[in-house]
Structure formats: C-alpha cells, structure tokens
Amino acid sequence: MEVRLFRRDETDLLQLSIDTLWAKNHVLSRDKQLLNYMFYDNPVSQEIFGEENYGFLGTWLDGRPIGLMGLMAFDLNVKGMKKFGFAPTNWIVPPEYRHTGAGLLLMREMFKWNPSVVLNLGITSNVARMYTGMGGYHVLPDVPRWIGLLQKRKTAEMLLNGDVKFLRFYQEITAVYNQTTYHVERRFDPERWNACYWATFAKRSIGFARGASFINWRYFQHPSFTYQLFTCMDDKGNYQGLMVLRIESILGGQAKIGRLVEFMANDQDSAICLANKVVEIGNENELLFIDFYCFSSISSWGLESVGFKRVLKSESDKLVVPTRFQPIDLETTHMMAALYVSKDVQKKISLIDDQAWYITKGDADQDRPN
Template sequence: MRLFLSECYRLDHAICDRKFFEWQFQADPSDGNASVLCGWENDRLVGILGYLPFSVHWGELGNPYPAVWLLYWMVRKETQRGLGWLLTKRIQEKYTLLLTVNASELGGPFFKKLGWAFFPRVARYTCVFDKKQCVPLLFPSAIESDLDKMIFRPIFPDPDSITEVALNKENYHPDWKLYSGLSFGTVRSLSYLTWRYFKHPVFKYYVILKGEAQRPAVCIYRIEKAFGIYDALVGRIVDFFHPDDKQGKTDGLILMQGVLQYLKNKGCSYVDFICSNRTYSQTFLDLGADEEPNDRQILPVRITPIQHTLRHQNFAFLAPQGGHFPVLENMHITKSDIDGDGPALIPKNDSR
C-alpha cells in the first residue's frame, strides 16, 4: 500500500501520511485492516477505493439507513481500463445507498453512467469581515465592489460569547425528529462527530452548542492560515444545524452570529460555508453572507497556498430502487462530509 500511494500521489499528500491514512480509513488498531477495497494484478496493487459505512437519514428521521461513503478512488494509469468500474460495482453489491463528494473530472461522468445522481455544485456562501484584507485575495475576474454584498451584519446587539465544548452523552443527545433539515444526510451522532472532528489528525475543529442536550443548535468551524500571494486568516464553517421550531431557529441565529463575531475578533478576513441545505444556509445569509455565483468565484476556496482556480464541491449518490430521491436543497451536504474538508498537504512540523 505504501508503495502504491507514493507512486500515485505526491509524497506530501495527506493520504501518504500513516496517521492520516489510519484515521481516514478507520484502520483497526488490532490488525491494521482499513476500509479500502483493493485491486490487484498478480501481486501488484493497481487500484484502491475507500469506503466508509455510516448511518444516514434517508427520509425518515429517527430511523437510520445503512449507507457507505466512497472516497479516494485511484487506479494506476497503465492499468487496464475497467478496474475502477469493477471496484465500484463490488461496493454497490453490498450497499444500496452510496454517496460521495468531490468526484474528479473523470469520476463525475463515470458515476452518472452507473446510474448515480450527480450534482456538479454544492452551494458555497461567503461572509466578509475585513474588506481591506480581502481585496488582495480577489479572483482576477472579481472587483472590489463584489465584496460589498457579503459584509457581516450582526442582528443582535449583545450576542452570546461562544465556548468550545467537549461533546458527551450528557450535553449532546439530539432528538432527530426535531431536525427536518437533516432528513437526508449523515446522522450527526456523538460517535460520528467524535471521529470526524475531535480525532482528526491534522485540523483543529471547534464545536459550539446552544440549547438543551436533546435539541441543540450546533456550529462547527476551524480557522485556516492562507498563504501565497497574500497571508490571511480565513474562517471555515464546516457544519451547522438547529431544530425546526421558532426557538431552534433563534438559537441557531444567535449561535451563528456568536461564531462569526468570534472569527472577526480573531482577525479572519472572511469565512465561508459550503452547504446544500437551504434552511441552514439561510441563517448565514441573514447575517450578511452571499451565495457564490455558479460561473465564477470572488474569494478563493483553496488557500494553502492560495489558488485562483474555479472549483466547486460536487456531490453524487445512488439511492435504493423505489426509495426517496431528494433534491439537493433538501439534503444536508457540507464541506466536512467524510473527506470534503481535508488538508492539501501534511505540514512537516504538524503540531497536532
């Protein structure tokens, strides 16, 4: 496996780091087995496909459905065509609900041929804290006045201060029937959030709650240091959800404003939020954010280093025959789903 990864990826790519690999593919500490399907030619590893089984809400809150997320599909260039298809078909034989994000240019058409629903763009929203800092980061096709439509506008005069929490059964056991916005998406269980955020080998995530344990509003974010043509701090909202009722929406709005105010006070130039769900993204819009256009970008997505390359997060799924087939806006797909929010490289002197 190590030889395959070193020959197919950059040596500083995250997947080539053992600690990251074992976390990403949930390697068993007792025997090292990981959730990776392998393709072989004789004794030579020629292709891999990662798969992570997780419970997913699929139209029935409180009745999780077994699903699998696919990630890191890679086949050697010189390998006979068809191996990628065989690996995917093998997974499809075991699961009836499959999902993936950030398929490559080849992957998108490939999944569509296999009958998957493919969405080329999950909406991205941006909110500006410091216009002066953002000007040097603008895409060449953008102009300074584009930033005026996405300036942070607090609603509450005295927002709550935010405090990071360590999740546990006492402070986090949501009644999922209160969260219609999560009707289609990964179950945000305590075990899932612990693996995805608290055990991440590279990024430092912050989880903030507001409300009672059975009905919390939840916001998860991190701060990234942009470098290249300009140095800046950028906030990343990677997940956000709240109960449906009036109190839940209010808690969500107060929570989101508190997080944005904190990011502004920390010196972030802007913050972004990739989210398919219109209910939860509306809270971000209410505080001054704006949705990114379909055909161009104002501020960069890739910032380590800064790249002015048009890039959208895509999403695809294969649903059970005769089952629910939701529109993207009713699903909850975010930047952090499985491997959507990953490091561009592993820092040589990583402090985590």
C-alpha cells in the same frame, strides 16, 4: 485478478500503493496517523469491514496492487431512520491497467455491501461525466457555497488582485441583536447532543448521521486539524443546535480564513445565536472571510441573517473568492459531487424538498491536510 480490502498489517503496502497509483507524495502515503484515522479508527469502519481490515479496496494482478478505492463508511440518517453509506476518497486504476477491468471490479465490490448512499465529494469534471451515465447516480456540478465576508477590501487586495468588483454585492457580516434566553458555549455533552439530534434535526434531514460518535471522531479526534465546536442551549440546558468551525492559515501565514463545516439549528433563536458566534469568532481572529458548503438550504437561514450570501455563479461571474490557496487558484472555484441513492431510499425522500440534504465539507475527505 483479486479484489479485496487491505489488511491492517499491510499499512506500508497501502501507503506505497497510494504513492505509486494515486499521487506521488500524497499526504496519506506520508501520514500513517491520518490514514488510520480516516480508514480504520472511524467508528463505523470496523463495523462494516472488520477489525482486521482498512476501509481500502485494492485490485491485485500477479501479486501486486493495480487499483485502489478508499471507502469511508458512515451511519446514514434518512429523516430519523438509520442506514449506512460510503464516501469514497478515490477510484484509481492507472491507464496501462484499465483494459483489465480492474476499475469495474472495484465498483462492483463496493456495492456488495449494499450502501444506501455513496457520496463522491470533490470530483473532477472528467469523473463527473463518468458518473452521469451510471445508474442511481446524480451529479451536482456546483455544491452550494455560502460566503461571509469579514474584511472586504483586504480580501480583494490579498486574494483577487485588488479587484473589488468580484465582491460588489457582498457586505461584511455583522451580528444580529437577539433577545433570547438561549446561550452558546464551547462544550459538548454527547448524551445531550444525541437527545437533541435524533429527536429534532435528524427527523427533518438526510445525510451521514451527526450523532455524538461521529462528532467525537470527526472533530475531537482529528490528528491534524483543530476545530472549534460550539453548542446552543435553551434556558433548561437542552441543546438546540451545534456549530463547528476551523481557522485556516493561508498565503504563508499572511492571512486567515474560516471553514464552517457544521451548522445545525432547531429554530430561529438557536440559528441566530450560533450565527452571531460565527461573526464573533471571525472578528476576534481577524479572518478575511468564512465559507460553508451544504447540499441544501437547511442551514442557511441563520447565516444569511448575519450577512452570508450563497454564491451565485454565471458566465460573467465565475469567481467570488477562491477555495484553494496552495497556491491561490482563481480558475477552479467550485466543488463538484456525485451522489448514488439506492432505490429503497429514493422511495422515502422527496426530490423537491430543498431543505433536506445535509451534506457539508465535513463529510468525506474534503477537509483534510494536503
């Protein structure tokens, strides 16, 4: 059995393998541009895997693929130190081939690159149980999600069968008065952002690096989605924060929601300025609500100041608003994750710091077309 990366000239074979092994008619089996964007055009991918390869592993038996593991490679920031990590998009071996050990071979091949972090975002409960027993992995059964309501009653009517009790402790978000010299603009200067990020936010956070090369690739070069990016500047023109949001049409175009995928602020003024901009965009576009996923509370202060609430779930309150809309899913309302952290990185971080990990839905492949 052979384990190797798919070559750049094997695009058709890779797409066929995705269709037959992963999911019939999967978007990556249909959209060559999206496939290239995620697994080849990524600025770190070619550095790790070489210009001749995709970031996609396969296991071959008798000359044909029987297993897949997609690997998105990223620079990793550990409080200002740069390392690298992976965000696997799948780990697939059909049941009839699992006796061959192909899945284990894929996992071993991935770890030959010695990643400092491996993020599996959006996993199922079955996959989570598998990761629970693997060394170095930690399972997060419910990635923290913040909700900002803009139209409470309409949200209940359209998404919750008219039952407002799910939202009984949520109020509609509203801007906060802020007398400051800071201002927000819809523009992006790579050099100024790098200066801001690496000197400030990077030094107090852990996660895939949000330098200018990542921002440019992830949001300006995306082949399918349109993102709105805003930066906050002080009176000297220095960047103090950044926010990225995508407007999503749901229910066949009958309504819209907002997906906040980045929210980084250096201080209270920048946090409020950016949060106020989120409220403004929501009102201007008549959104039902806006959500934001993040592993920790590092970005929550500004959002909570304008009325966002972190979802609190219990056996009696399993639902606030859905997260899947094609079709509306009132059962699966959480996102699970597994995170491998190398021993080297574990020595450099505090396990009790609740404002360090910055991992959002902008990571991995969770914010993409279906």
